[in-house]
Amino acid sequence: MLAARCAAAGKDVVVLEAGGYRNEQDFDQLELPGYLELYYRAGLAASVSGSISVLAGQTLGGGTVVNYMNCVRTPESVLRELTGHGLHGLDEPAFLAEQMDPVMERLGANTEATRQNATHRRMIAGCDALGYEHRPLWRNASLDDVPANCGYCSVGCQQGCKRSAMKTWLQYASDAGARDLVGSHADRVLAAGGR
Numbered sequence: 001m002l003a004a005r006c007a008a009a010g011k012d013v014v015v016l017e018a019g020g021y022r023n024e025q026d027f028d029q030l031e032l033p034g035y036l037e038l039y040y041r042a043g044l045a046a047s048v049s050g051s052i053s054v055l056a057g058q059t060l061g062g063g064t065v066v067n068y069m070n071c072v073r074t075p076e077s078v079l080r081e082l083t084g085h086g087l088h089g090l091d092e093p094a095f096l097a098e099q100m101d102p103v104m105e106r107l108g109a110n111t112e113a114t115r116q117n118a119t120h121r122r123m124i125a126g127c128d129a130l131g132y133e134h135r136p137l138w139r140n141a142s143l144d145d146v147p148a149n150c151g152y153c154s155v156g157c158q159q160g161c162k163r164s165a166m167k168t169w170l171q172y173a174s175d176a177g178a179r180d181l182v183g184s185h186a187d188r189v190l191a192a193g194g195r
Contacts, residue, residue: 007176019058027156034155061166069139071109111136
């Protein structure tokens with residue numbers, strides 16, 4: 001999002017990505033190549049102590065290329081808590097309209113592309129019978145999503161219906177003149193003489 005907005009404002013933007021560039025033609029729906037090509041340390045990264053596993057995307061578009069597309073708005077209670085810690089304005093309606101809503105819109109987040117399978121329908125029936133609240137999942141999936149071909153989100157969407165950062169914010173940045181540098185690593189950024 002930052003790269004897109006800076007590029008749109010006429011700034012010279014370079015997006016660095018440690019992983020490579022992969023798209024639908026590269027996604028073969030196989031776990032081993034998917035993990036080797038799309039994840040940091042092939043999905044085997046952990047904290048120094050080994051007590052926490054770290055599953056992070058390492059490809060242009062990052063984790064949004066391999067996530068399951070759940071688009072969850074930051075809960076009001078979290079925004080209030082952050083405001084209480086000095087991040088003023090997060091609990092204001094203007095923040096939602098000017099910051100969160102455009103992100104959801106750019107991602108194409110919707111409930112229409114979410115279709116319930118038999119297991120989900122049973123769970124919904126159970127929730128209804130018990131009086132539990134439920135609602136459709138917001139996902140950044142295009143409406144031409146074909147559920148019969150789904151289930152491979154974690155190794156890249158071969159259909160191309162996943163509205164990842166690569167297809168949304170990074171595409172917007174590229175259209176505005178930003179450049180992507182894949183297979184790169186930066187140890188530090190030097191600034192001198194205004195550059």
